[in-house]
Amino acid sequence: DTAVSQTPKYLVTQMGNDKSIKCEQNLGHDTMYWYKQDSKKFLKIMFSYNNKELIINETVPNRFSPKSPDKAHLNLHINSLELGDSAVYFCASSQDLAGSHNEQFFGPGTRLTVL
Amino acid sequence: GEDVEQSLFLSVREGDSSVINCTYTDSSSTYLYWYKQEPGAGLQLLTYIFSNMDMKQDQRLTVLLNKKDKHLSLRIADTQTGDSAIYFCADVNQAGTALIFGKGTTLSVSS
Numbered sequence: 001d002t003a004v005s006q007t008p009k010y011l012v013t014q015m016g017n018d019k020s021i022k023c024e025q026n027l028g029h030d031t032m033y034w035y036k037q038d039s040k041k042f043l044k045i046m047f048s049y050n051n052k053e054l055i056i057n058e059t060v061p062n063r064f065s066p067k068s069p070d071k072a073h074l075n076l077h078i079n080s081l082e083l084g085d086s087a088v089y090f091c092a093s094s095q096d097l098a099g100s101h102n103e104q105f106f107g108p109g110t111r112l113t114v115l
Numbered sequence: 116g117e118d119v120e121q122s123l124f125l126s127v128r129e130g131d132s133s134v135i136n137c138t139y140t141d142s143s144s145t146y147l148y149w150y151k152q153e154p155g156a157g158l159q160l161l162t163y164i165f166s167n168m169d170m171k172q173d174q175r176l177t178v179l180l181n182k183k184d185k186h187l188s189l190r191i192a193d194t195q196t197g198d199s200a201i202y203f204c205a206d207v208n209q210a211g212t213a214l215i216f217g218k219g220t221t222l223s224v225s226s
Contacts, residue, residue: 004157033213040218041152041201041218041219041221042216042218042219043158043203043216043219044216045208045213045214045215048212048213050212055210055212055213057213090157090158092157092158097211097212098207098208098211098212098213098214101145101146101163101165103160103163104158104160104214106157106158106159107157108156108157109156109157
């Protein structure tokens with residue numbers, strides 16, 4: 001049983017398009033995250049979402065918006081895609097926010113390629 | 116700002132010990148983590164250490180923490196080819212809302 005799942009695994013699209021990546025966790029966790037991993041494998045937090053509170057990394061462009069229909073899902077919408085958005089996007093979840101010790105469980109990643 | 120630094124590459128022979136080093140800037144860190152990423156996969160928690168500990172051992176893994184120097188290391192004994200992966204050191208950001216990852220150390224194990 002997959003703990004954190006993401007769809008699609010691969011996404012190839014044209015510049016200027018709008019796309020979504022879906023994430024679901026079946027662990028009953030209260031907190032979910034989106035991370036971006038660039039071509040050099042550097043990993044940075046984009047969003048944390050806990051009990052309907054959204055914490056945004058201020059460096060993330062507002063073309064990116066997370067949407068949580070319920071506690072088990074945190075989807076990522078991206079508008080007006082740019083070449084620099086090409087990366088692997090990871091969803092993760094944990095029981096609580098990172099401040100108290102919580103193992104974060106990561107999804108398998110979505111490789112986004114913008115042409 | 117908060118930062119976590121690691122060397123980017125380490126190459127060892129099978130059977131040798133590997134030591135991956137990490138430095139961090141946030142002195143209020145309570146937990147520090149090591150995550151492993153195998154090719155094409157997400158990250159998995161390998162081990163963690165609480166800040167009031169100097170050392171933690173878990174089978175082939177030994178974590179050393181020097182809080183004064185803000186230095187964390189991961190030692191893998193008897194390194195195997197299956198240990199080839201990227202290893203990320205991570206700290207919790209000051210707001211307690213997310214992990215800050217180092218740039219990852221690519222460990223390459225040759226037989």
